[in-house]
Amino acid sequence: xxxxxxxxxxxxxxxxxxxxxxxxxxxxxxxxxxxxxxxxxxxxxxxxxxxxxxxxxxxxxxxxxxxxxxxxxxxxxxxxxxxxxxxxxxxxxxxxxxxxxxxxxxxxxxxxxxxxxxxxxxxxxxxxxxxxxxxxxxxxxxxxxxxxxxxxxxxxxxxxxxxxxxxxxxxxxxxxxxxxxxxxxxxxxxxxxxxxxxxxxxxxxxxxxxxxxxxxxxxxxxxxxxxxxxxxxxxxxxxxxxxxxxxxxxxxxxxxxxxxxxxxxxxxxxxxxxxxxxxxxxxxxxxxxxxxxxxxxxxxxxxxxxxxxxxxxxxxxxxxxxxxxxxxxxxxxxxxxxxxxxxxxxxxxxxxxxxxxxxxxxxxxxxxxxxxxxxxxxxxxxxxxxxxxxxxxxxxxxxxxxxxxxxxxxxxxxxxxxxxxxxxxxxxxxxxxxxxxxxxxxxxxxxxxxxxxxxxxxxxxxxxxxxxxxxxxxxxxxxxxxxxxxxxxxxxxxxxxxxxxxxxxxxxxxxxxxxxxxxxxxxxxxx
Numbered sequence: 001x002x003x004x005x006x007x008x009x010x011x012x013x014x015x016x017x018x019x020x021x022x023x024x025x026x027x028x029x030x031x032x033x034x035x036x037x038x039x040x041x042x043x044x045x046x047x048x049x050x051x052x053x054x055x056x057x058x059x060x061x062x063x064x065x066x067x068x069x070x071x072x073x074x075x076x077x078x079x080x081x082x083x084x085x086x087x088x089x090x091x092x093x094x095x096x097x098x099x100x101x102x103x104x105x106x107x108x109x110x111x112x113x114x115x116x117x118x119x120x121x122x123x124x125x126x127x128x129x130x131x132x133x134x135x136x137x138x139x140x141x142x143x144x145x146x147x148x149x150x151x152x153x154x155x156x157x158x159x160x161x162x163x164x165x166x167x168x169x170x171x172x173x174x175x176x177x178x179x180x181x182x183x184x185x186x187x188x189x190x191x192x193x194x195x196x197x198x199x200x201x202x203x204x205x206x207x208x209x210x211x212x213x214x215x216x217x218x219x220x221x222x223x224x225x226x227x228x229x230x231x232x233x234x235x236x237x238x239x240x241x242x243x244x245x246x247x248x249x250x251x252x253x254x255x256x257x258x259x260x261x262x263x264x265x266x267x268x269x270x271x272x273x274x275x276x277x278x279x280x281x282x283x284x285x286x287x288x289x290x291x292x293x294x295x296x297x298x299x300x301x302x303x304x305x306x307x308x309x310x311x312x313x314x315x316x317x318x319x320x321x322x323x324x325x326x327x328x329x330x331x332x333x334x335x336x337x338x339x340x341x342x343x344x345x346x347x348x349x350x351x352x353x354x355x356x357x358x359x360x361x362x363x364x365x366x367x368x369x370x371x372x373x374x375x376x377x378x379x380x381x382x383x384x385x386x387x388x389x390x391x392x393x394x395x396x397x398x399x400x401x402x403x404x405x406x407x408x409x410x411x412x413x414x415x416x417x418x419x420x421x422x423x424x425x426x427x428x429x430x431x432x433x434x435x436x437x438x439x440x441x442x443x444x445x446x447x448x449x450x451x452x453x454x455x456x457x458x459x460x461x462x463x464x465x466x467x468x469x470x471x472x473x474x475x476x477x478x479x480x481x482x483x484x485x486x487x488x489x490x491x492x493x494x495x496x497x498x499x500x501x502x503x504x505x506x507x508x509x510x511x512x513x514x515x516x517x518x519x520x521x522x523x524x525x526x527x
Contacts (some may be wrong), residue, residue: 029062040159041136065465066102067446069426094130099449128161203435212517226480268302368523369405398489406490434478
């Protein structure tokens with residue numbers, strides 16, 4: 001009796017309804033500053049307070065998401081996950097996602113310490129304004145009871161508001177070395193993965209060789225793949241090519257090239273100002289003389305970069321910016337209606353379409369399924385991104401920053417990754433190179449999530465999230481991006497990006513049902 005009374009007295013002080021500060025700050029660090037998730041409810045509100053910091057030097061806790069591996073939940077998720085999903089539906093919740101997660105709370109800067117890893121969380125995403133804390137509390141009690149019956153305790157249920165965003169000429173250029181200033185500026189006009197599709201609405205997923213047609217006759221056709229909603233407007237019906245329907249490849253990078261020119265111009269002005277100051281000095285020593293030589297070399301490099309970028313800008317403007325010139329690289333051959341695999345019981349989303357590549361536009365620079373790691377990050381920066389949580393292995397960096405796709409990640413790879421973070425926990429880093437946000441990296445949660453879109457279509461997806469505050473993983477224009485896992489200097493297919501909530505699903509198996517003799521790993525145009 002006394003314990004119940006104490007709990008009731010405490011509950012009057014610590015409400016299950018989050019105040020404005022808690023609602024806005026509870027998930028600080030999980031997403032970008034302009035895209036904070038809003039807390040609705042967490043089941044351990046009585047034992048885990050979240051007070052507003054006071055004093056001269058305040059600190060809002062910073063959280064990161066971690067994967068869920070080697071836990072009791074992993075062993076029963078295939079059974080209990082669908083049951084939680086059905087339970088939430090029975091309450092008629094306007095839910096959008098149900099996924100397991102681990103939250104790591106970082107130690108305050110300057111105070112030392114290693115931070116702390118919280119308990120396993122069943123993380124429920126709902127449509128904003130649709131679910132109260134009272135309802136979330138009642139449903140959470142049933143979820144916790146269900147987990148306990150399956151031998152899983154020490155779990156917290158958290159609810160948050162989330163909005164799912166569906167992302168919606170001349171021959172291609174050759175890839176150039178990273179020492180060239182135009183290296184990544186014209187990446188979107190090369191046949192490497194990550195190139196732009198259909199008026200900047202999506203990204204090339206991968207290439208494949210048909211090898212044989214439906215009648216088993218030899219075929220030398222090469223196809224490109226992206227999302228159905230990128231290549232075909234009506235995503236509810238299958239589309240088979242019957243006539244001329246060019247797939248426009250319109251430039252997206254003009255602004256990026258212009259921005260790069262301006263950046264090199266600013267650096268040129270900076271180096272010249274330094275040179276003027278050094279030359280104005282009355283006395284010069286050996287270090288001053290060396291500084292002058294270095295800065296003159298820097299001016300020469302920036303001037304050369306500006307000239308190269310201006311030439312590229314001129315070519316793109318002249319040959320690629322006018323869609324009336326019919327600058328396409330093929331035509332849409334087949335677009336499968338977006339669907340969820342119910343018959344196969346996987347509930348994965350199928351969202352893909354294939355266009356027949358025009359040989360005269362693509363053949364000369366074709367290298368197969370190769371990812372350009374870009375010039376935004378140097379080698380130490382890339383290693384830190386792939387192994388950010390400490391103590392990762394030294395990767396073998398691919399020559400020319402070109403990462404070859406070697407195969408598909410297996411179910412075993414996903415369930416039992418070889419990498420460990422600094423806390424000794426398994427982790428699996430995944431990456432994508434999209435048309436809008438370029439190269440970004442996240443880690444895989446370890447377990448699938450259940451999701452529902454705005455038209456109430458339910459599916460199972462692979463879910464991944466940032467390991468620390470970072471730029472967004474994807475945005476409009478990244479749809480179709482290949483998601484891959486890197487092992488040494490090779491990459492393995494993880495899935496395909498088809499929504500803005502850091503989710504992906506399998507693609508290659510769906511393609512093989514339509515194109516039976518598909519080969520994804522040729523590195524030359526001729527099979």
